[in-house]
Amino acid sequence: MNPAVSIVIIGFAAILGAIIGSFLNVVISRVPEGESVVRPRSRCPVCHTEIGPRDNIPVVSYLVLRGRCRTCRTLIPRSYPLVEIATAVVWAIAALVILTQPSIGIAYAAMSLVIATALIALTVIDLRTHRLPRVIVFPLYAVVVAGLGIAAVTGDAGDAWGAVLGAAIWTVFLGGLWWGSRGRGMGFGDVTLAPVLGASLGWQSIWVSLAGLLAAFIIGAVVAGALLISGRASRRSRIPFGPFLAAGWAVALLVGQWAWDVYSAGLMI
Numbered sequence: 001m002n003p004a005v006s007i008v009i010i011g012f013a014a015i016l017g018a019i020i021g022s023f024l025n026v027v028i029s030r031v032p033e034g035e036s037v038v039r040p041r042s043r044c045p046v047c048h049t050e051i052g053p054r055d056n057i058p059v060v061s062y063l064v065l066r067g068r069c070r071t072c073r074t075l076i077p078r079s080y081p082l083v084e085i086a087t088a089v090v091w092a093i094a095a096l097v098i099l100t101q102p103s104i105g106i107a108y109a110a111m112s113l114v115i116a117t118a119l120i121a122l123t124v125i126d127l128r129t130h131r132l133p134r135v136i137v138f139p140l141y142a143v144v145v146a147g148l149g150i151a152a153v154t155g156d157a158g159d160a161w162g163a164v165l166g167a168a169i170w171t172v173f174l175g176g177l178w179w180g181s182r183g184r185g186m187g188f189g190d191v192t193l194a195p196v197l198g199a200s201l202g203w204q205s206i207w208v209s210l211a212g213l214l215a216a217f218i219i220g221a222v223v224a225g226a227l228l229i230s231g232r233a234s235r236r237s238r239i240p241f242g243p244f245l246a247a248g249w250a251v252a253l254l255v256g257q258w259a260w261d262v263y264s265a266g267l268m269i
């Protein structure tokens with residue numbers, strides 16, 4: 001494809017991602033409270049002024065307002081633009097991958113993008129509330145079944161048994177940690193997310209799925225170690241594990257197959 005066209009498509013995906021990120025901010029603030037994400041319209045939590053369209057443009061409004069409410073000048077949390085930027089980056093990467101590697105199939109790409117987008121919201125919610133709300137996690141089961149089902153029916157390259165086995169291994173492993181630690185080492189929310197992450201990676205191959213699980217624990221150990229050494233956490237601190245599962249999944253999704261190819265090529269020599 002013409003590089004200029006590709007750049008336009010990637011830019012469009014980023015803008016769409018930023019708009020969806022803006023919606024994720026609503027999800028992040030309301031879902032843990034059990035509130036509707038549709039109504040009422042967004043208001044400043046301090047002065048209750050309704051946020052008008054011109055103050056609701058992703059990232060741009062935050063910069064124009066210099067991070068403060070237009071009416072009462074209360075600081076807007078930095079997580080708002082960060083979530084919008086993160087979602088824009090994820091959508092831009094997705095567009096880049098689909099354009100450069102069409103063989104992965106549109107169903108698998110779309111499923112992965114929905115999961116990645118949900119994981120952004122789940123990461124922020126888990127950091128704030130130490131919970132992974134079922135109303136976000138359970139619909140992802142349907143997304144995985146539909147995505148992999150369509151991919152299988154339309155004959156896209158993929159490993160159906162890898163998906164089933166990946167889901168089983170992630171669930172048994174995280175479920176075992178949850179059960180063995182009586183919920184202290186691993187929350188039940190993490191276990192509910194396991195089949196989604198294990199199956200979606202397993203479609204690439206069981207090795208990619210296992211790499212994702214391994215990567216989650218390596219990233220978790222490194223971050224927890226850094227927090228302990230820097231004194232920002234103690235041995236008693238409860239560090240939510242959802243963000244590490246999300247990070248391990250993302251790493252394996254993007255480079256797991258490549259890493260496995262490099263590793264197995266090394267074994268051949």
Ligand SMILES: [Zn+2]
Pocket residue numbers: 044045046047048049069070071072073074
């Ligand atoms: Zn205000």
